[in-house]
Amino acid sequence: MDDSVSVRDSVLDILSGVLDIEVGDLLTQPVLAAHEWDSISSLEAFAALERHFGIELDLRAFHATRTVDDLVRLVDKTPAQA
Template identity: 50%
Template sequence: MTELDDTASVVLNTLSEVLGKPIGELRAREALATHGWDSLSSLEALSRLESRLAVTLDLRAYHAAHTVTALIDLVAAAATSNAGAGRRG
């Protein structure tokens, strides 16, 4: 399993918990709005993702991620950036 797979798994599990939807349903219907994504679920997912993955997500980019894949890509990029910064220190 790759680092991207690990990150995708964390994102999918977090979305599943927050939205109360099975992962298969999240993958089948990519648009977060179709799963009841609102301001409260968005903030809950943000808090959990940042905590679980030790990342800080750009809020504008986070709110612009309207699909499951876009959110996975955003979180993966932040995780990679944080890992790279940690290696340089």
């Protein structure tokens, strides 16, 4: 991914939709576990991120993310599928 700002904004929008919270809440409290981050929301976010960015995320790396910024870095470093 080239544009980190755009990636961050998109990740925030996706998480906001999956968790049904405002982006501002994610910015104020970026720790995912502080929100309704459970196995269902995690899988929804995983699928939405892969679909939106056209990538295939490493599931173990995804589960290791703890914050919004961790997730942004993971998405940003994952190459797009051809």
